[in-house]
Amino acid sequence: MSDLLRGLNPEQLAAVTLPPQHALILAGAGSGKTRVLTTRIAWLISTGQASPQSVLAVTFTNKAAKEMLTRLSSMLPINTRGMWIGTFHGLCNRLLRAHHRDAALPQLFQILDSADQLSAVKRLLKSLNVDDEKFPPRELCHFINAQKEAGLRPSAVEAWDDYTRKRVELYEAYEAQCQKEGVVDFAELLLRSYELLSRNEPLRRHYQERFRHILVDEFQDTNRLQYSWLRQLAGGQANGPHPPNPRPTTGFAQPVGSGGAEQCSANSHLHPGEGGGYSEAPRGACIFAVGDDDQSIYAFRGADVGNMRDFEREFKVANVIRLEQNYRSHGNILDAANAIIKHNARRLGKNLWTEAGSGEPIRVFEAWSDLDEARWIVEEVKALSRDGHARAEMALLYRSNAQSRVLEHALFAAGLPYRVYGGLRFFERQEIKHALAYLRLIANAGDDTAFARVVNFPTRGIGARSLELLQDAARAGGGSLMAAIPQVAGKGGASLAKFAELVGKLREAAHLPLPELIEHVVELSGLRAHYQTEKEGQDRLANLDELVNAGANFIAEEGAVGEEGELSADLAAFLAHASLEAGEHQAGEGDDALQLMTVHSAKGLEFNVVFISGLEEGLFPHENAILEADGLEEERRLMYVAVTRARQRLYLSHAQTRMLHGQTRYNLPSRFLEEVPAGLLKWLTPRVAKGGFAVSPVPALCVPSGTFSGMPRRSETTGSGWRIGQSVRHAKFGEGVVINLEGSGQDARAQINFGAAGMKWLALSVAKLEAA
Numbered sequence: 138m139s140d141l142l143r144g145l146n147p148e149q150l151a152a153v154t155l156p157p158q159h160a161l162i163l164a165g166a167g168s169g170k171t172r173v174l175t176t177r178i179a180w181l182i183s184t185g186q187a188s189p190q191s192v193l194a195v196t197f198t199n200k201a202a203k204e205m206l207t208r209l210s211s212m213l214p215i216n217t218r219g220m221w222i223g224t225f226h227g228l229c230n231r232l233l234r235a236h237h238r239d240a241a242l243p244q245l246f247q248i249l250d251s252a253d254q255l256s257a258v259k260r261l262l263k264s265l266n267v268d269d270e271k272f273p274p275r276e277l278c279h280f281i282n283a284q285k286e287a288g289l290r291p292s293a294v295e296a297w298d299d300y301t302r303k304r305v306e307l308y309e310a311y312e313a314q315c316q317k318e319g320v321v322d323f324a325e326l327l328l329r330s331y332e333l334l335s336r337n338e339p340l341r342r343h344y345q346e347r348f349r350h351i352l353v354d355e356f357q358d359t360n361r362l363q364y365s366w367l368r369q370l371a372g373g374q375a376n377g378p379h380p381p382n383p384r385p386t387t388g389f390a391q392p393v394g395s396g397g398a399e400q401c402s403a404n405s406h407l408h409p410g411e412g413g414g415y416s417e418a419p420r421g422a423c424i425f426a427v428g429d430d431d432q433s434i435y436a437f438r439g440a441d442v443g444n445m446r447d448f449e450r451e452f453k454v455a456n457v458i459r460l461e462q463n464y465r466s467h468g469n470i471l472d473a474a475n476a477i478i479k480h481n482a483r484r485l486g487k488n489l490w491t492e493a494g495s496g497e498p499i500r501v502f503e504a505w506s507d508l509d510e511a512r513w514i515v516e517e518v519k520a521l522s523r524d525g526h527a528r529a530e531m532a533l534l535y536r537s538n539a540q541s542r543v544l545e546h547a548l549f550a551a552g553l554p555y556r557v558y559g560g561l562r563f564f565e566r567q568e569i570k571h572a573l574a575y576l577r578l579i580a581n582a583g584d585d586t587a588f589a590r591v592v593n594f595p596t597r598g599i600g601a602r603s604l605e606l607l608q609d610a611a612r613a614g615g616g617s618l619m620a621a622i623p624q625v626a627g628k629g630g631a632s633l634a635k636f637a638e639l640v641g642k643l644r645e646a647a648h649l650p651l652p653e654l655i656e657h658v659v660e661l662s663g664l665r666a667h668y669q670t671e672k673e674g675q676d677r678l679a680n681l682d683e684l685v686n687a688g689a690n691f692i693a694e695e696g697a698v699g700e701e702g703e704l705s706a707d708l709a710a711f712l713a714h715a716s717l718e719a720g721e722h723q724a725g726e727g728d729d730a731l732q733l734m735t736v737h738s739a740k741g742l743e744f745n746v747v748f749i750s751g752l753e754e755g756l757f758p759h760e761n762a763i764l765e766a767d768g769l770e771e772e773r774r775l776m777y778v779a780v781t782r783a784r785q786r787l788y789l790s791h792a793q794t795r796m797l798h799g800q801t802r803y804n805l806p807s808r809f810l811e812e813v814p815a816g817l818l819k820w821l822t823p824r825v826a827k828g829g830f831a832v833s834p835v836p837a838l839c840v841p842s843g844t845f846s847g848m849p850r851r852s853e854t855t856g857s858g859w860r861i862g863q864s865v866r867h868a869k870f871g872e873g874v875v876i877n878l879e880g881s882g883q884d885a886r887a888q889i890n891f892g893a894a895g896m897k898w899l900a901l902s903v904a905k906l907e908a909a
């Protein structure tokens with residue numbers, strides 16, 4: 138047996154070496170789906186059944202794509218550079234760049250990330266004088282994205298009432314604005330490339346002939362648009378009558394030819410014209426999809442598990458392989474995961490088992506407050522590091538980004554290195570976005586979103602009035618903001634003209650190598666000088682330096698894409714990379730750092746030690762999801778994803794009180810804790826009430842006596858001027874006595890006995906207390 142296949146179990150082996158037919162691998166967490174998918178690519182190439190150019194693989198994150206490429210290079214003596222392996226967005230970006238003219242886009246089109254999209258929509262509403270309370274920008278973005286994901290352009294949306302008609306009108310205006318500015322949002326990347334392929338027959342044929350093997354990881358989380366895109370690319374010959382469209386409300390055509398297994402023509406050996414020409418070779422790729430219905434966690438963003446059933450039916454998938462052996466986690470962890478997910482009614486059904494022993498029990502910690510929980514985690518991580526565990530092999534997971542602040546604060550205070558994925562995203566930091574906006578203006582002076590961001594940053598005395606005049610002039614002339622500058626008179630006009638001059642100067646430097654160009658922009662734009670004078674500007678300056686490094690790394694990793702005399706192509710590629718990679722790049726990479734991330738971003742990853750924090754009703758499961766069965770099942774799948782990230786050790790924690798969005802909340806422990814059989818758990822804190830999780834509404838009464846992890850519980854001061862025993866007055870609760878204080882700065886809070894109004898925890902930065 139070839140080295141590639143050694144160590145695979147019989148089902149995995151069968152999956153890797155399936156004949157070229159459409160296949161679905163439906164398997165639980167940690168059963169080797171991603172490994173099977175990667176090995177299959179290597180096997181197809183090494184046995185001569187596929188060339189690297191004939192493979193297209195879709196991963197869920199850029200990180201996963203990079204890992205896949207690295208693994209492939211280690212398995213095969215080939216150059217993986219240039220292989221079509223990436224996320225849906227990354228691959229669509231590549232397609233549109235290569236065929237920008239056919240897609241009616243400027244060569245250097247820019248990508249709007251979700252924050253950019255929101256500001257573009259706000260700008261649109263303002264320019265059209267639309268009341269943003271009636272049409273909240275966030276909701277409008279959501280509406281527009283949902284239409285695009287259903288394949289619907291404004292003319293195809295059915296609007297039955299005035300409100301929807303107006304939204305459709307705004308959708309249309311938004312499209313016009315984006316087209317004028319040469320920008321595309323995330324959903325547009327997909328829809329535009331779907332339309333490009335469906336309208337352009339020769340191009341479609343070309344790619345259908347080229348890609349013989351399409352492999353998709355995390356298939357359960359594809360949305361309708363992504364599925365249609367795949368279906369179109371897979372092509373093939375039509376086979377009898379099409380099945381009825383299961384979702385008549387979408388704008389997608391039926392498969393261009395959803396061939397059955399026998400139509401998948403990838404077995405017809407490599408086509409000599411591969412990669413070039415539009416010859417009449419057999420078309421149609423085999424789709425090899427791997428997924429786990431129990432890990433579908435993106436329904437809120439339009440993902441649709443139904444795609445798995447549709448795929449099976451529409452492609453007449455003859456091979457559905459199930460993998461049930463888990464190689465990742467110890468028995469107790471797996472039993473907990475199985476027990477939790479059993480509470481879901483809608484499942485395709487499977488159970489995981491492992492040969493590994495039961496391992497350690499699952500540790501549960503009940504904290505008094507979120508600060509307490511964070512401190513305990515810090516102590517535990519320190520202890521584990523002392524015992525020789527690498528921090529990079531430990532993950533701290535939370536349900537919502539908002540939870541990370543308290544955790545980060547505690548880690549920072551303790552000097553523990555950590556790295557946050559998502560949340561505080563490098564490419565989304567203010568100073569980075571400003572620098573990128575200047576770069577975007579170099580690439581495309583008509584990019585109004587970038588223009589609006591930096592025209593007066595650093596401040597250049599350009600006021601709101603001048604900008605309004607500029608907008609009016611641009612609208613009247615139908616051109617960009619930049620182009621309308623000469624039409625604004627007076628002092629404002631002069632300042633605007635200076636800005637145009639600055640951008641002109643920056644553009645003259647466009648021939649510089651990318652890192653030098655970035656450096657130049659940071660200087661000349663005044664950004665560096667601005668942050669040098671800012672009190673907390675040091676971090677921001679460090680980030681700007683990091684951006685220069687990012688430019689250098691980008692060129693080193695990707696190679697210069699620009700041909701001679703066409704250096705702006707590097708810039709465009711870098712800007713696309715910045716939009717697509719937001720959230721996946723962090724300074725300090727390579728350090729042995731604790732990994733912090735939301736459960737959503739932990740998908741597909743694995744760690745020796747996992748902490749799942751904030752296991753409270755309302756938080757996890759999230760309050761927005763508790764009331765409906767679908768929502769609750771999705772939360773439970775999320776919990777299943779969280780638990781199955783752990784290899785050896787799993788910690789679950791919850792806090793009785795938590796400060797969220799400026800309010801103290803008293804949360805009951807999550808129902809998911811109760812769904813884990815008691816025999817698998819080891820409580821690190823005394824349980825409050827036997828046989829249940831009864832928590833008194835007055836948290837002070839249910840604090841177990843003693844201290845946790847040897848940490849003092851009541852001795853903290855806030856430095857806020859209040860002291861224990863002091864009488865205070867609150868506008869709503871009346872007079873009371875401070876009986877406890879904890880935290881400091883923004884986190885400071887006091888527990889106060891208000892007599893008749895009861896015992897309350899109040900955030901001192903929010904509650905307006907007076908001394909009584």
Ligand code: ATP
Pocket residue numbers: 144145146149164165166167168169170171172173429432463464465740741742743781
């Ligand atoms: P998820 O659903 O979480 O994405 P997955 O099904 O993709 O999980 P992988 O990440 O491919 O699972 O595999 C989980 C772990 O098990 C990896 O560390 C992988 O290397 C290991 N593994 C998979 N198959 C085998 C095998 N046959 N022998 C030994 N280890 C294996």
Ligand code: MG
Pocket residue numbers: 170171172354741
């Ligand atoms: Mg995987």
